[in-house]
Amino acid sequence: PGIDFKIRTVDIEGKKIKLQVWDTAGQERFKTITTAYYRGAMGIILVYDITDEKSFENIQNWMKSIKENASAGVERLLLGNKSDMEAKRKVPREQADKLAREHGIRFFETSAKSSMNVDEAFSSLARDILLKSGGRRAGNSGKPPSADLKTGDKKNAKCSLG
Numbered sequence: 001p002g003i004d005f006k007i008r009t010v011d012i013e014g015k016k017i018k019l020q021v022w023d024t025a026g027q028e029r030f031k032t033i034t035t036a037y038y039r040g041a042m043g044i045i046l047v048y049d050i051t052d053e054k055s056f057e058n059i060q061n062w063m064k065s066i067k068e069n070a071s072a073g074v075e076r077l078l079l080g081n082k083s084d085m086e087a088k089r090k091v092p093r094e095q096a097d098k099l100a101r102e103h104g105i106r107f108f109e110t111s112a113k114s115s116m117n118v119d120e121a122f123s124s125l126a127r128d129i130l131l132k133s134g135g136r137r138a139g140n141s142g143k144p145p146s147a148d149l150k151t152g153d154k155k156n157a158k159c160s161l162g
């Protein structure tokens with residue numbers, strides 16, 4: 001139980017970028033997420049389930065929590081997962097698109113099952129983090145260009161992109 005992390009490597013402009021991806025447990029409740037958990041994250045992936053309206057509504061709460069707890073300037077990404085389950089869709093793509101635009105963040109629909117857009121999502125977030133950090137390159141910074149990404153999900157906001 002609790003929080004674990006996985007390493008995911010993405011390729012950006014021919015360079016391999018190693019991401020440390022933290023995944024919150026599905027049963028974890030919104031209020032139990034602490035300031036300490038967000039602190040230091042360079043990126044946060046918000047995942048809802050396109051077949052579950054409640055999981056999308058929860059995204060709003062997460063946005064608020066990030067605003068209150070995460071470091072300023074943290075990159076956010078919105079993902080609508082289970083895009084392979086079109087027949088059971090409850091959340092219109094346009095609705096999520098609108099929310100993402102309101103918050104000035106990118107949005108993708110993904111499928112952890114078919115892998116659709118999964119690499120694209122991680123790459124996109126990593127690229128945005130690199131751009132924001134001033135295009136730091138390996139060799140001219142003290143540290144390797146690793147990014148610490150944390151996925152915030154709550155009940156029914158499934159995240160299985162690790």
Ligand SMILES: Nc1nc2c(ncn2[C@@H]2O[C@H](COP(=O)(O)OP(=O)(O)OP(=O)(O)O)[C@@H](O)[C@H]2O)c(=O)[nH]1
Nearest residue numbers: 024025026027081082083111112113157158159160
């Ligand atoms: N069809 C489909 N099923 C998915 C997809 N992603 C996850 N699932 C299923 O949804 C269920 C929940 O997935 P989990 O990976 O356990 O979700 P989670 O939010 O990480 O849950 P915890 O492990 O409790 O934290 C599982 O049965 C998965 O197989 C997807 O993209 N498409």
